Amino acid sequence: AAIEKSGYDHFMLKEIFEQPHTIFDCLRGRLDAAAGTITMAGVQNNIEQLKNASRIIIVACGTSWHAGLVAEYVIEELCRIPVEVEYASEFRYRNPVIHKGDVIIAVSQSGETADTLVAIEKAKEQGATIFGVVNVVGSSIARISHAGAYTHAGPEIGVASTKAFTAQVVVLTMIALKIAHEKGSIDNKRFMHLLNELQEIPEKVPAALKDSEAIRKLAEKYKDAKDFLYLGRGYNFPIALEGALKLKEISYIHAEGYPAAEMKHGPIALVDETLPVVFVATKDSYHEKIVSNIQEIKARKGKVIAVITEGDEIISKMADDVIVVPAADELMAPLLSVIPLQLLAYYIGVAKGLDVDKPRNLAKSVTVE
Numbered sequence: 001a002a003i004e005k006s007g008y009d010h011f012m013l014k015e016i017f018e019q020p021h022t023i024f025d026c027l028r029g030r031l032d033a034a035a036g037t038i039t040m041a042g043v044q045n046n047i048e049q050l051k052n053a054s055r056i057i058i059v060a061c062g063t064s065w066h067a068g069l070v071a072e073y074v075i076e077e078l079c080r081i082p083v084e085v086e087y088a089s090e091f092r093y094r095n096p097v098i099h100k101g102d103v104i105i106a107v108s109q110s111g112e113t114a115d116t117l118v119a120i121e122k123a124k125e126q127g128a129t130i131f132g133v134v135n136v137v138g139s140s141i142a143r144i145s146h147a148g149a150y151t152h153a154g155p156e157i158g159v160a161s162t163k164a165f166t167a168q169v170v171v172l173t174m175i176a177l178k179i180a181h182e183k184g185s186i187d188n189k190r191f192m193h194l195l196n197e198l199q200e201i202p203e204k205v206p207a208a209l210k211d212s213e214a215i216r217k218l219a220e221k222y223k224d225a226k227d228f229l230y231l232g233r234g235y236n237f238p239i240a241l242e243g244a245l246k247l248k249e250i251s252y253i254h255a256e257g258y259p260a261a262e263m264k265h266g267p268i269a270l271v272d273e274t275l276p277v278v279f280v281a282t283k284d285s286y287h288e289k290i291v292s293n294i295q296e297i298k299a300r301k302g303k304v305i306a307v308i309t310e311g312d313e314i315i316s317k318m319a320d321d322v323i324v325v326p327a328a329d330e331l332m333a334p335l336l337s338v339i340p341l342q343l344l345a346y347y348i349g350v351a352k353g354l355d356v357d358k359p360r361n362l363a364k365s366v367t368v369e
């Protein structure tokens with residue numbers, strides 16, 4: 001049957017709003033918080049390679065590369081395995097060092113991105129174990145991988161990836177938790193806590209979607225800006241990159257994502273009263289640090305739009321505009337903080353009268369290099 005927009009104006013909006021279900025589907029049959037188990041055959045069957053990996057190299061492009069960056073932070077934190085995140089197009093051409101004990105995780109929505117496909121073919125020839133995290137069942141990357149886990153997000157039609165991204169982050173987080181548990185690099189209490197936190201995410205996503213009307217108004221307010229800066233730290237740093245990418249793709253406004261503390265080495269020179277700065281600033285162990293980064297922007301008269309955890313009075317008082325998401329463990333925060341940024345990009349694109357489902361010059365799947 002043809003895939004319909006089911007009442008939504010665009011596929012992108014429909015796919016953003018599907019996320020409570022797609023995240024649930026991604027967890028279903030795999031994560032059982034009450035039993036304390038994660039069932040993933042692809043991980044289980046290759047657990048020796050995964051838990052003994054000298055290194056994990058994540059290879060991807062675009063939004064999938066951002067999911068890989070989130071996974072770098074999560075895997076290193078929980079599994080104590082060094083992780084590199086590589087742009088497939090760079091990795092395939094630069095004669096990278098690959099050892100037999102290395103595990104390559106290829107992350108791809110379509111499973112057909114040419115650069116990612118060739119990168120893993122080369123790594124496979126050199127003896128690496130290839131693990132695919134792919135959305136499209138039976139796609140080229142899924143077939144060439146030794147093992148893998150599907151993201152089960154369903155068909156994604158909007159060119160800019162949304163629900164596939166959150167599904168990738170969920171799958172990669174489950175893989176990290178499973179490796180950590182098998183390896184013994186996480187204690188049982190934290191393991192159980194994180195399983196519960198992850199299981200609760202699908203119930204929290206609707207609360208991250210509920211302010212869409214307020215976000216639409218924000219889009220009206222900021223749609224004529226020439227540039228945007230997106231800043232985050234820790235687990236939310238990749239979300240700053242992803243928020244900026246979404247805006248570029250959909251609204252054609254130039255946007256740059258940056259680690260919040262690194263901005264003082266360059267982007268701070270751009271800050272004046274015309275620059276909107278989006279802070280991805282949910283309550284986590286970096287909170288105090290990001291509060292001072294917000295002060296640095298306000299001192300230079302930048303306009304601050306902050307994605308915050310509900311009840312955050314401190315940032316509410318400092319920011320020009322806030323968007324609230326529910327509280328979650330900081331490892332899971334990206335799954336909630338990315339959602340308002342998807343909506344912001346969407347509504348700015350719509351406010352500018354652009355074709356958000358098919359932005360100019362972009363393709364859903366880049367099968368040529």
Ligand code: G6P
Nearest residue numbers: 062063064108109110113161363
């Ligand atoms: C294209 C799409 C992006 C996607 C990227 C990687 O640029 O427009 O949305 O993130 O390719 O695609 P993949 O299918 O490998 O995840």
